[in-house]
Amino acid sequence: MLSLSKLKYLKSLHLQKFRDEYQEFVVEGPKMVAELLKSDFKVTGIYALKTWDSGQRGIPVSIQNLTEIISPAELVRISNLKTPNEVLATAKIPERIIEESMYDDLVLMLSQISDPGNLGTIIRIADWFGLKNIICSPDSVEVFNPKVVQASMGSLFRVKVHYADLKEVLSGINSNIPVFGAYLEGRNIYREILPQKGIIIIGNESRGIDDLLETFVTKKLFIPSFSGGAESLNASVATAIICSEFRRNTN
């Protein structure tokens, strides 16, 4: 049975304040926890129903020792999901360091992404297209928010998400690193030859890319619309089309 202090602790991790304080976050459901166990994240606790199947053959002793069997009623109390799902785990928030070598590949830069579902979906898109790093502005939604964690479908464990002042990062990079951004007056993305290195800035859905960043953009791109009606694309949809265009000739 869960102690009252453990119960309180697990519930507190639903809030950013306590995630920041304890540097831990929550992962829920057998599929996501299986992804967590395969990752290099440090697992600190597993709270599972008797019926839980870890999805790993021969679960390591280190993990077994972390596992506490709980009742369905206890799971309901600690879960953040509408339909709690067999297992909940906690893990250490990893340290992320922005390194110059990141830019030898494509890096996504997100300016003020506020919707958790959008950020989760963008992490999944980055993973699909083999982008290993995302840099978010500090005012973006926090990546260990339970909604982001669940929407990322495990891609969170493979794509490194950093937070930094984007203007500062862009000021500090080598001037030969191309910086792309989507602008209405940009060049038709379908007709450009796109490199396999550099930074792709994705703007906030309603406000676009922060004006302060525009001066750093070396190439403005545009996804043409094929109808007179729709005014914009959802941020994650735009990210998908842009990543697909950057990668399509490499496969």
Add this chain to the structure above:
Amino acid sequence: MLSLSKLKYLKSLHLQKFRDEYQEFVVEGPKMVAELLKSDFKVTGIYALKTWDSGQRGIPVSIQNLTEIISPAELVRISNLKTPNEVLATAKIPERIIEESMYDDLVLMLSQISDPGNLGTIIRIADWFGLKNIICSPDSVEVFNPKVVQASMGSLFRVKVHYADLKEVLSGINSNIPVFGAYLEGRNIYREILPQKGIIIIGNESRGIDDLLETFVTKKLFIPSFSGGAESLNASVATAIICSEFRRNTN
């Protein structure tokens, strides 16, 4: 002031049962209502705060006559939004007829799409890429669900969304109409020459395309992944990449 019967009626339209019965649906917010007023949908009522700006210069008398000024407290009572936004309108659900001529252009076919946000986003993608018709399986989420309406950002007024038994539709079409579907064993979409007519089937996110439809697919396509990790793309993200690939050479 709103009569009690009107208030009850407007609230009832939040439920599919009553939308089906009265053949009306609700549109909220100044931006969406402005799109509604520009469309060929038949508006049946407008409930607006004094401060509402219709977004139209010289609002037609027919629309003026439909407008009832309400109080902020009344708007809260009839609204389906967390933050009610100045105006709520009702409109007739239009009749949709599937015609053979639709297939002279690209048509999306959605097999069991259940998430309202996904359907709304897909309608917006279709609009962006100039696809005028979507056919949903009858077990898909209803298009006049308030969450779908709001997520479509007005694209709902330009893209016709039909509901039909997909197997029946596919059985009845001319055999020279190509039918595309995304399958793991499909051909790399980035290397195919894609026509500007035909049907693109999008599957349910967790189950993929209904097995009963596979026999009708004339060309299986595949969006290659560029990493070992991510197992799948969100249904709306996959739709965006597929539509982008079909249209990219025409612009």
